[in-house]
Amino acid sequence: MKHTAYRTALAVLLGSGLLAGLGSCAKDDLGLATTTSAEDQADAEGSDAATLEYIDANAPADVNQAAAGTYASADDLRSVCGSCVTRTYDAATRTLTLTFDPNGCVGRDGRVRRGQIVAVFSGQHRQPGASVVVTQVNYSVNGNPHKGTRIITYTGNGTYTLRVQEASITTPTGTASWNSERTYTQTAGQATRTLLDDEFSVTGNVTGTNRKGVSFVATIQQPLKKVFQRGCARFFTAGTVEIKTSKEKTLLLNYDPAGTAACDNIASVTINGRTRTIRLR
Numbered sequence: 001m002k003h004t005a006y007r008t009a010l011a012v013l014l015g016s017g018l019l020a021g022l023g024s025c026a027k028d029d030l031g032l033a034t035t036t037s038a039e040d041q042a043d044a045e046g047s048d049a050a051t052l053e054y055i056d057a058n059a060p061a062d063v064n065q066a067a068a069g070t071y072a073s074a075d076d077l078r079s080v081c082g083s084c085v086t087r088t089y090d091a092a093t094r095t096l097t098l099t100f101d102p103n104g105c106v107g108r109d110g111r112v113r114r115g116q117i118v119a120v121f122s123g124q125h126r127q128p129g130a131s132v133v134v135t136q137v138n139y140s141v142n143g144n145p146h147k148g149t150r151i152i153t154y155t156g157n158g159t160y161t162l163r164v165q166e167a168s169i170t171t172p173t174g175t176a177s178w179n180s181e182r183t184y185t186q187t188a189g190q191a192t193r194t195l196l197d198d199e200f201s202v203t204g205n206v207t208g209t210n211r212k213g214v215s216f217v218a219t220i221q222q223p224l225k226k227v228f229q230r231g232c233a234r235f236f237t238a239g240t241v242e243i244k245t246s247k248e249k250t251l252l253l254n255y256d257p258a259g260t261a262a263c264d265n266i267a268s269v270t271i272n273g274r275t276r277t278i279r280l281r
Contacts, residue, residue, distance in 0.1 A: 044178045044206065047146055048164060050107065054098055055119045055134055058087050063121040066091035082107065094121040100139075115139030128156035145170045158186035162204075171211060178208030189228070198228040202239070215246040225261065232263035 058081070066089060081087075081098075084105035088097045096119045104112040115138040123130030134150040148167025154160045161183050168177040182204035189198035202224040209215045224239030226232075238256040249271065257268035257277060268277050 044164075044167065044169070044176065044180070044208065047141070047167070047169060048150060048162065048180075050111075050141075051117055051134060051136070051150060052152065052162070054081065054085070054117055055096065055132065057081060058096060058098060059119070059121075059125050059132075060089055060091075060096065061125075063094045063123075063125055064091055095119070096121070111141050112143070113139070113141055126154055128154055130154050141169075158190050160184055164206075174211030174213070176208065176211050178206050180204065180206040180208075200226040202226065202236075210245075216243055218243045221252070224255065227261075227263065229263070235263075235265050235267075237261045237263060 082105065084101040086099040088099070089095070090097075098117045100113045100115060102114060104114055106112055115136065117134065117136055117139060119132050119134045121130070121132050125132070131151060131153045134152070136146055136148065139146050146167075146169055149165045150167075151163040151165070152160055153163075161181070163182075164178065164180040166177070166179065168175055182202060185201045187199045187201050203220050205217065205219040207215075207217050219242050221240040221242050222238070224236045224241070227237050236255040238261045240255070241253045243251045243253070252270040254268045254270070256262070257266065257275075265279050266277060267279075268275050270276075
């Protein structure tokens with residue numbers, strides 16, 4: 001997989017939010033428990049995306065050398081990290097530590113981060129069989145504490161898995177928690193340096209509890225398709241995700257209700273046999 005493609009893929013694949021963007025009218029029709037689960041699931045995806053993007057931008061080109069450079073260019077590093085993140089790397093333990101300014105570090109997503117992200121590498125980064133274990137230390141986003149462990153494992157041929165364990169975001173209105181398993185496979189664009197011909201397929205599931213204490217399971221029913229050509233990168237162009245809550249509500253999100261895989265923000269949600277067309281925010 002191309003080095004720049006991997007970092008960008010994490011941000012877009014995860015950060016676009018598998019279930020983000022339900023409007024107020026849709027909430028009225030679909031029920032608060034289901035839509036809260038959808039919103040918290042989207043926040044979970046965004047949290048994972050940002051964490052992994054910071055790690056990948058700062059990952060050493062050779063995990064065995066203390067003075068090793070990073071995969072990202074200087075411009076990419078400034079774009080992702082700005083000037084308020086301190087990077088340290090211990091080659092003896094293969095540990096990368098990112099420390100955010102205690103006064104608050106504003107990322108390119110406009111969110112304020114504090115604390116540390118710590119990554120421990122096993123094997124050469126991005127080589128088949130290698131993995132990275134990522135933890136968060138006194139870490140917060142916009143004042144909301146974030147916790148959890150993320151394990152990335154590279155399986156080769158443009159495929160990697162992401163396992164999220166005991167993750168949580170604590171907000172003034174409650175704590176959302178989740179565990180997830182995801183597999184990302186690059187299906188096009190591996191042979192070129194440009195991102196604009198890249199495509200990915202995403203499968204997997206999430207189990208969690210939303211801020212209201214309602215448990216849910218989100219499962220990708222049909223693989224999600226991500227296309228990076230201009231005008232496409234913000235949203236998935238195809239695929240479906242099902243959410244089931246402990247309140248016996250089931251929601252199906254379809255990223256391609258027209259069956260054309262168009263590059264747009266049109267999706268549909270179905271619950272109790274009723275389907276609405278929505279625009280993802």
